[in-house]
Amino acid sequence: MLVPAAVAFANGNGNSADTSLRALAAKQGLRFGTAVDASQLGTNKAYTDIVADQFSVVTAENAMKWESVEPTQGVYNWKDADALVKFAEQHGQVVRGHTLMWHNQLPSWLTTGVGNGTISNAQLRDILHKHVTDEVTHFKGKIWQWDVINEVFANSWETPQADGLNANDFWVQHLGSGIIGDVFRWAHKADPKAVLMYNDYNITGEDGTNVKFQAVYNFVKDLRKQGVPIDGIGEQGHLDTQYGFDAQRYQADLQAYADLGLKVAITEADVRTFVNNSTEQVPTSSLAQFAQPFEFSELLKGCELVSQCISFTAWGVHDGDSWIPGTFQGEGYGLLYDVNMQPKTVYSTLQQDLELAAGTAHHGALGGDK
Template identity: 55%
Template sequence: MAFAHSASGHPAPLAPGQNAHTSARPLDQTLATLGKRAGVRIGTAVNTDALADEPAYTRQVATQFSSVTPENVMKWDAVEPSRGSYNWKAADQLVSFARAHGQLVRGHTLVWHSQLPSWLTNGSFTPAQLRDILRKHITDEAGHFKGKIWQWDVVNEAFNDDGTLRDTIWLQQLGPGYIADAFRWAHQADPKAVLFINDYNIEGVNAKSTALYNLVKKLRGQGVPIHGVGVQGHLDVQYPAPHDIAQNLARFDALGVQTAITEADVRIPLPSDNTKVEAQNQAYSTLLQGCLLTARCTDFTVWGFTDKYSWVPSVFTGEGDANIMDADYQPKSAFTVLQQDLLLAGRHR
């Protein structure tokens, strides 16, 4: 599949805060429908509190997307807040919602250095004990959702930007072999799930993405059941969009693994203006086109679709407006850009 999307194909720049629906009529098709025609699932991270309490939010999740990722409710501190005591309620509800609406679920995440329960981080465990704890967690969670998860982010954010392994509790206590072990345990617990390693700042060819490539190649050569590479796609208009993303994804394609854009958003230093909005449009388009131009790229997920529930302002001071809909659920020009890219890709299939 190949297609061109020139800058002239983008909507005209908007005034700060202006939405696509006020300046140009969006295509009358959902992202899910257009994605299906283009051969890629379009997903969103889901705030399960908003899903339960806010009909406007629920309606958008149900109609615009063909896959969902839990923002927090499958992370370790949420599912096992005290040792041996599991709380699957919110995660189960999301899985049931997805099934009712014909959506697939990306599980997120089994092994991470963040959002760990205090009983784990404050505990005193030997390496052998910690290994057993990790194996039990992966086995219990992947087993609980067996047959219900399309893709699992098994290991999340294992690398530093310079390509070295992140100095986490897992690396410190278990050594680098914890990554291969995690994939083996997850596969044993749910043999049909597609297993991903997921990270940020790996959109283009750089030290981090190359180190990840080398690890995936090595592990697959050893028979480790790693099936996919998740490229998060958290971008900022202050920096150039990763225009070598297709070249980067092609490397993983050649290894025979799937790829996916798993957490796309593009933050803007506030206040916004026409130039920043156009840069955001181009960044979203660059990410999606990189996926569409890669044969084994299966899905494109935005990390939340509405600015109302964005994580960005609380983490990046003075930045925001990162999502494809505003806080009132109106589509922004970035939303229309994604529609147009998917429409063009569908015509070229």
């Protein structure tokens, strides 16, 4: 599938002294990635160079979401998504597709139709089936991992069903929990070689409990017993220095998923903290400048210690282009590069982590296939 391992990791013309994140991660069979704003590729040179040089796997931050690819019903716009896939092919990278079924960033024609009753639940199921089939088919053979289902389990502040699913989730409300297995089946039929993931946050105990982890674990274990073609779990890894982080619980939970026969991946890593403003994003606490790289390091090391962890992805390239300031008031500084696209302390910390783990065994990552 995709590109040969030797090509995928040939960064810096094969220079053995290459200290990029992608080259260092390759020494343990791990892919190191980032979420990418496809519209900046080729137009923002500094941004483009970082993406090309530092990362071996890229995720479409928004370009593959439903509202982006089908803003008008039946009319597809693959421009940005295709551009990202082409860029990845040119730079020896593989692609994570994000995401096929999620309650957010849906096209307005869909949510309006469901809301006013012009789209029935039966029609909604057919529309979802077509969307999943069309998108996976469009990219067949070009996507390494798909985030097939995104964020359908309840958090501690949400209403859970008996199985732990969020009772208020758009898809669960309208189509029931059985839709989850069906979407995995549809995606597998459209591209049998793609690695199919369930992706979510707080599923390795970040909120201080294992309630959500246990719900996901039990549900996925049952899906596997039913023969549903789910290949892995994506733990997003959004952390905040004010809450602390139980790295041992996180690693144990990753391993528990892996022990079910699943691959695991860190899919959206960032570590936010309080900052002076959203433009400069200077931490207001000097301690945060140590906590941010420390927690990022713990995220990476937990992945390194689980042999089935196949990729580690930061959710964005630099702080100036991060989702954090617009979502969490007064917070930012969550990524590896600062607002001026200069590497931060966390960058060198992760370099050191990767260097220390060079030569350890990871499985299934290099070839790209399942």
